[in-house]
Amino acid sequence: MQPQDVAPRPAPSAVSPVVDVEQAEAALVEHYPRLARLAYLVLPPGLGRSRRVLTAHALTQRALPRNRTEAPVIPSQPGGREVDPGYACLRLRVLRAALATGLPLRRRLRLGRPPLPPVLPQVWGLKLFPRSGGADELGLDQRLSALSGPGRAAYALRGLEKLPDGDVREVLAAAGVTDVDAALGEADTVHGQYALLDSPEFDPCSLVARPTDLMRRRQHGKAALVAGAALVVCGVLVALPGAGWGPDGPAAPPYARNAAAQAALDPGKLIRISPDAWRTSPRTDFSVWPARGGLTGDRALLRRALAVWARPGGTVHVSATPGTATGGPPGPPHLLYAGNVDNARVVILYDGLRLVRYAEPRDGTRGAALDLARADNARRAESGAVVLDRSDGNVRYLTAPWVTEAAERDLAEPGSGAMELTLTGGVTSPLSSPVRHDGGCPSWNVLQLTDGSTTRLMTDLGELVPARLTTGRPGSVREASGAEALRTWKPYACSLGAVRGQGVRSVNAWEFAEQSLPDDSGSAAWVCTRAETWRGRGARALAQFRAPGGRHGAVAAGGTDVTACGARDPHVLAGVLWKSEEGAWYLLAAGSDDTESVRATGGIRASADGNLLTARAKQGARAKLKGTLEDGRKIAALR
Structure with missing residues (x-):
């Protein structure tokens, strides 16, 4: 959840009903499981299931007001029946606290929200988490995890509280959400499945208990004893006379003396x-x-x-x-x-x-x-250069000792050729960095390195190690330095800006389909760009569509931590709504060449044999795409 999504809580209305502590306590006892489930659904998924359970209970129990307070009059169900004011008060306080948990600590303090320490509450020796549901519940939990806090709150109020959108708007506004329309729009992206919210998957009151890692717990105990002894020794050393190590330039003062640390700093x-x-x-x-x-x-x-x-x-x-x-x-x-x-x-x-x-x-x-x-x-391919310095929009590299030539090339204009860079002691002359802060992309300059008979392209993504660029089908990629590979990359060079600062190791561009357009509009290209990271996790895949005459590709779908377009799963399916020059709208979908059939459901119903689908559509229509591979396996569209 972005910090700007939640505003300071509004002042109570002068006509709001007054709720005393006893009334709130009665409502808490009666509706405790429902309030805890609401808190669990809205809390940030990054806490993990066990932390979300404990935090949901903590927020629900802390929702009790200390004194008489005012509560909004908001129907709990369609039809105009008003909910108990005590429950309305608790629901609003739980919602505010759950939304505030996703804010940075500094912003919570500035807004007057009580900070919830990230390590408390805690159950020592046990891990508590809800009972696992089926594939539908798991899929819903993953889709809710992609929403912001207000988006999850809007979905929960619709599905769990059965509130119409008008009442959802009132509750969210009272909870301090500034952009209610955006929250409802996010909730719209998770289609239906409200009945799944009542499953044990989302019930923090029906739990499974398991012990924490017993071996690690024993190791941590031994480590704590060693750390305690080290602290005692450090205290004695600090009390001894003598100058000690002292700070080294901008380094912080040393913590203690030990042989390993001294060797590492020698x-x-x-x-x-x-x-x-x-x-x-x-x-x-x-x-x-x-x-x-x-x-x-x-x-x-x-x-x-x-x-x-x-x-x-x-x-x-x-x-x-x-x-x-x-x-x-x-x-x-x-x-x-x-x-x-x-x-x-x-x-x-x-x-x-x-x-x-x-x-x-x-x-x-x-x-x-x-x-x-x-x-x-x-490997050799990724260890060809390191960023030495960035200054005045330029970057210098230190190259590997096996690099014999270095050059600068504009990936967005491959026909312009490569400009040779001088190498002095392995250091290149400065070249223009593609990393821009104004959001523009008139060009995308990359580093071209030659090692004997092999030429590679590396791109600066704002990090210490430049990312390697490749093309081709996953599992059999090749360097992006050839003429055909450069033509493939040209329309998609500027999309590299979407993966800056993410620890990217390599980026591959794979043209997985070419599709003839209706109304004699020519042919469109489908390309999947996939960025692999050094840590393995966080890989990002983008399916891009380029119509004839388009300078840049348009992102049709994307996903993070997905296997599509990768060596592990060299398949992809994506779709886009496209308007012809005659003003007609079409659903265009394409899969990799081993896709046997494509089927669209939802707002558009159509199917086609092979890996390409073209169907008439209306502006704004939505469809779900499914594909069947030649081996019979089903694949879903990248999203």
């Missing part, structure tokens, strides 16, 4: 690889990069970089790609670069799992920055 123990090691190594990745740059002998700079990595101070700007641990090095890391780049001193380090970039101004350490990115299991 510049003399940094791992340095010889310049020719990669030629004979069975691996060609970041682990065989040599130490380059003019400041590899600056022990003070290297010491500051290691210290800031271990304990960044409050003035250090720290960023990390999703899924990247931000802790210090477990041991002496591998030095890849230390040198002057533009107006900064830059150090690049690698610990086998992460790449770390430390940068500070040449004239001091104020304004230092630390960037971390996952790079585990990087």
